[in-house]
Amino acid sequence: MNEIKHHLIMTGSTSHMLRGDKVLKDKGIETALVPAPAEYGSVCAIAIRVRKEDSDISEKYLRENDIVISGIYEEKPQRLTGLIEKIRNSVIREEFLSILKKVEEGLELSFEDIVILLKAEGTAEKEALFKAADEMRKEILGDVVDIRGAIEFSNYCRKDCKYCGVRKGLTTLERYRMDEEEIMEIVHELHSLGLKTVILQSGEDPFWTKEKIGNLITRIKKETGMRITLSLGERPREEFEYFKELGADNYLLKIETTNKDIFEYVHPDDDYDHRIECSKWIRELGYINGSGCIIGLPGQREEDIAKDILFFKDMGINMIGIGPFIPAKGTPLEKYPHGSVEMTLKAVAVTRLVCKRVYLPATTALASIDPDGQTKALKAGANTIMLINTPSKYRYNYQIYSGKNMIDLKSAYKAIKGANRQFPPYLKFDMEVFSDEPNA
Numbered sequence: 247m248n249e250i251k252h253h254l255i256m257t258g259s260t261s262h263m264l265r266g267d268k269v270l271k272d273k274g275i276e277t278a279l280v281p282a283p284a285e286y287g288s289v290c291a292i293a294i295r296v297r298k299e300d301s302d303i304s305e306k307y308l309r310e311n312d313i314v315i316s317g318i319y320e321e322k323p324q325r326l327t328g329l330i331e332k333i334r335n336s337v338i339r340e341e342f343l344s345i346l347k348k349v350e351e352g353l354e355l356s357f358e359d360i361v362i363l364l365k366a367e368g369t370a371e372k373e374a375l376f377k378a379a380d381e382m383r384k385e386i387l388g389d390v391v392d393i394r395g396a397i398e399f400s401n402y403c404r405k406d407c408k409y410c411g412v413r414k415g416l417t418t419l420e421r422y423r424m425d426e427e428e429i430m431e432i433v434h435e436l437h438s439l440g441l442k443t444v445i446l447q448s449g450e451d452p453f454w455t456k457e458k459i460g461n462l463i464t465r466i467k468k469e470t471g472m473r474i475t476l477s478l479g480e481r482p483r484e485e486f487e488y489f490k491e492l493g494a495d496n497y498l499l500k501i502e503t504t505n506k507d508i509f510e511y512v513h514p515d516d517d518y519d520h521r522i523e524c525s526k527w528i529r530e531l532g533y534i535n536g537s538g539c540i541i542g543l544p545g546q547r548e549e550d551i552a553k554d555i556l557f558f559k560d561m562g563i564n565m566i567g568i569g570p571f572i573p574a575k576g577t578p579l580e581k582y583p584h585g586s587v588e589m590t591l592k593a594v595a596v597t598r599l600v601c602k603r604v605y606l607p608a609t610t611a612l613a614s615i616d617p618d619g620q621t622k623a624l625k626a627g628a629n630t631i632m633l634i635n636t637p638s639k640y641r642y643n644y645q646i647y648s649g650k651n652m653i654d655l656k657s658a659y660k661a662i663k664g665a666n667r668q669f670p671p672y673l674k675f676d677m678e679v680f681s682d683e684p685n686a
């Protein structure tokens with residue numbers, strides 16, 4: 247088997263990692279920034295990956311440039327020993343089985359392999375795919391489901407994305423902006439529940455200037471110390487940089503689709519290359535970078551989704567939100583059918599197998615078209631749930647798609663229990679209060 251061997255170089259800090267990566271690239275060495283394996287750091291630590299034969303010279307260049315190296319490790323392929331044994335008797339095509347065998351042996355999957363997995367047919371193949379992803383998730387991240395809290399603090403948007411229920415063109419939509427005090431009140435609630443991460447999401451709202459967002463970040467850090475994920479759309483590079491300097495940790499900016507034609511069709515105000523550039527800035531600035539895609543956009547095929555997944559891998563994306571398209575009332579796509587739950591689950595599963603050490607949320611969009619959607623996603627490779635904490639008086643007007651479901655602690659309880667998984671140890675709230683409730 248012609249397997250390329252790699253070494254992972256861990257540096258002293260994010261800035262050393264970024265500077266080191268540049269030093270090596272400038273010397274013509276092929277590098278990639280990848281999430282570090284469990285035994286070498288936290289889930290979010292990023293390593294510089296180089297070919298094994300470039301390892302010694304890379305080390306020399308890094309030391310010459312005063313980059314602190316905290317360790318160099320051989321990249322261990324993530325094997326799933328025994329996977330094939332467990333599914334041997336099922337009705338699975340040879341071709342499909344041979345790809346799962348690659349997964350078992352920790353080999354990289356090709357574009358063609360990924361397409362075949364996404365086209366899994368029949369119960370046995372689909373179950374085998376979900377099982378493989380579930381084992382990979384367990385192997386890498388364990389059974390705890392990470393819970394985060396999202397606040398959708400403004401539904402004003404300067405853009406007209408064709409699928410989106412808060413697009414500028416929806417003139418009848420009642421617009422709202424929460425003020426800083428309202429936002430902080432929710433942040434404190436989340437903090438008192440023990441949550442570690444707050445997600446601040448809004449439309450691309452010019453009212454929320456660099457300075458205003460900056461003040462909010464500073465207050466959240468000072469008053470709660472929580473990790474902050476921003477999901478504010480495209481911004482100038484210096485704003486991404488400013489937010490990072492003030493302490494923002496993660497930035498979520500989805501590519502939505504890597505098919506350029508579809509991207510341009512659904513995003514009349516956006517430039518595909520610029521979106522990618524923003525994503526690169528986010529990575530370069532040392533954010534934990536989030537991306538994701540919508541499943542079931544007009545004209546999208548399995549091949550497009552396979553490219554999305556390889557894009558997430560090649561870009562070193564750490565959080566990948568994959569949800570089905572859901573038609574939103576009053577938008578140009580309102581009559582278009584929703585994306586399939588099954589295809590979404592397949593995409594989640596294959597993303598886990600390909601990108602391995604990443605956060606994969608069981609998305610709200612899935613829960614909105616299938617009451618068991620989140621449980622199913624948790625059993626197919628997902629490991630994160632985002633609660634929606636937008637105050638109820640505003641929530642109705644943040645329907646990026648129609649019938650958007652409410653994800654609260656109770657529904658998170660149901661999904662996590664249903665998938666036989668564990669609540670995060672940091673929760674200061676006893677989730678078992680929901681155990682006696684009917685339909686819990």
Ligand code: 5AD
Pocket residue numbers: 409410411500502538539540569570571572573574611646647
């Ligand atoms: N269907 C599914 N997902 C949608 N999003 C926005 N509108 C829709 C829709 N109609 C998703 C996009 C965006 C995120 C905030 O919500 O992926 O990045």
